[in-house]
Amino acid sequence: MRYVIIGCGNVGMELARRWTEAGHQVTGTTTTPGRVEELREVCSDVAVLRGSDRPAVERVTDGADAVVLTVSPRLARSFDAGQRVAEYADTLTASARTAAEAHPRVVFTSSVSVYGAGTGAVVDEETPTTTDPDASPRNFVAAEQAVLATTGGAVVRIPDVYGHPRDLDYPTRVKLAHEVLGGSVPFSAAALLYRIDYRDAAAALDFVVSEGLTGIYNAVPDAVTPRTNEEMFGEICAAEGWPALTFRGEIRTPTVPLSSAKLRGAGFSFAH
Numbered sequence: 001m002r003y004v005i006i007g008c009g010n011v012g013m014e015l016a017r018r019w020t021e022a023g024h025q026v027t028g029t030t031t032t033p034g035r036v037e038e039l040r041e042v043c044s045d046v047a048v049l050r051g052s053d054r055p056a057v058e059r060v061t062d063g064a065d066a067v068v069l070t071v072s073p074r075l076a077r078s079f080d081a082g083q084r085v086a087e088y089a090d091t092l093t094a095s096a097r098t099a100a101e102a103h104p105r106v107v108f109t110s111s112v113s114v115y116g117a118g119t120g121a122v123v124d125e126e127t128p129t130t131t132d133p134d135a136s137p138r139n140f141v142a143a144e145q146a147v148l149a150t151t152g153g154a155v156v157r158i159p160d161v162y163g164h165p166r167d168l169d170y171p172t173r174v175k176l177a178h179e180v181l182g183g184s185v186p187f188s189a190a191a192l193l194y195r196i197d198y199r200d201a202a203a204a205l206d207f208v209v210s211e212g213l214t215g216i217y218n219a220v221p222d223a224v225t226p227r228t229n230e231e232m233f234g235e236i237c238a239a240e241g242w243p244a245l246t247f248r249g250e251i252r253t254p255t256v257p258l259s260s261a262k263l264r265g266a267g268f269s270f271a272h
Contacts, residue, residue: 003209004064005029006051006099007071008039010164011109014202015068017042027060051095058102066105066209069147071095084135096143105152107208109201110144111253112159112194112220113137118254125157125216125262136251148215154208155216158201159194159253163272167198174236177245189230189247190255194220197272207268217263221270225257 001024005012008028016026020042028043030036031050039046049056051071061067073084073091099106114137115123116130129141147153161167168176177185196204196219204219226232229247237244260270 001025001065002063003027004061004067004103005043006049006057006067006069006095008035008043009070009072010166010198011161011201011205012068012070013039013042014164014198015070015205018202018206020044027064029060050090052090052098054098054102057098061099061103064103066107066152067099067103068205068209069095069099069106069108069143070205071109088135088139092139093142093146096146100146100150100153104150106147106150107154107156107205108143108147109205110155110157111136111140112157112218112258113251113253114140114144114157115254115258116252117188117191118256118258120256122257122259123218123254124259125218130252132252134250134252144216152214154214156201156204156208156219157216158196158204158219159258160196161198161201162195163197163199170232171236171240174233174242174245175240178242183243184246184248186248186250187229188249188252188255189228191229191253192255192257193226193229193232194222194253194258195226196221196270200270200272203271204263204268207263207266211266213266217266218258218260219263219268220258220260221272222258222260223270228255 004027006029016028019026025044027045028039029047036046047060073087114129144155
């Protein structure tokens with residue numbers, strides 16, 4: 001099989017590694033020329049492009065069996081509501097629309113932020129998406145809609161990704177929030193801090209592609225309901241002697257338990 005992964009961050013690189021080791025041909029993309037050699041370690045071919053560049057995406061996806069979008073907005077432009085507008089529109093919505101126009105089989109890596117704070121006792125794939133005007137959920141929802149409008153479209157909604165050696169651990173993230181952002185973050189204090197290991201995120205994408213699944217799937221480790229952002233990060237601040245963070249509540253994620261029963265019912269299991 002020949003696959004294209006648009007946006008090879010930690011999850012995309014792990015997915016490429018899995019597929020290459022399984023004998024598939026994998027084309028990975030990056031927007032950074034300096035990462036080409038890194039991608040070549042796990043990809044058969046590498047292309048430097050933006051996901052919103054339609055001619056480039058059409059060329060690289062021609063003849064592919066499936067296209068996976070693991071694009072991520074730049075972290076530096078994610079903390080300010082104003083900066084999120086253009087960054088999320090180009091990285092998420094424009095990339096998804098371009099891929100969906102170029103290929104009939106696209107799998108998009110989305111976010112549980114599309115649910116907002118969530119409704120009901122448990123959030124599952126039937127839970128309505130939020131109408132929150134913030135650029136983050138608005139563009140994740142728009143990207144999902146573009147992909148799901150195709151016959152082979154699938155969406156995998158994931159929470160915060162962790163576990164890769166290059167990832168910042170949570171104390172370091174909190175430290176940076178104080179040093180760079182003045183202790184103010186755009187997230188909600190009451191949101192449950194669901195996390196997924198980058199290897200499980202890649203495995204879930206692999207499963208959806210390999211099984212030919214379409215539609216929406218939550219990929220959220222749901223064996224245990226986690227603590228809230230305020231509880232988790234408050235504990236870190238107390239341990240380090242830092243002031244408590246201020247949660248602005250601009251990007252809302254569920255405050256009620258999330259379910260991945262649909263994905264698990266299809267045969268997937270979380271390993272981490």
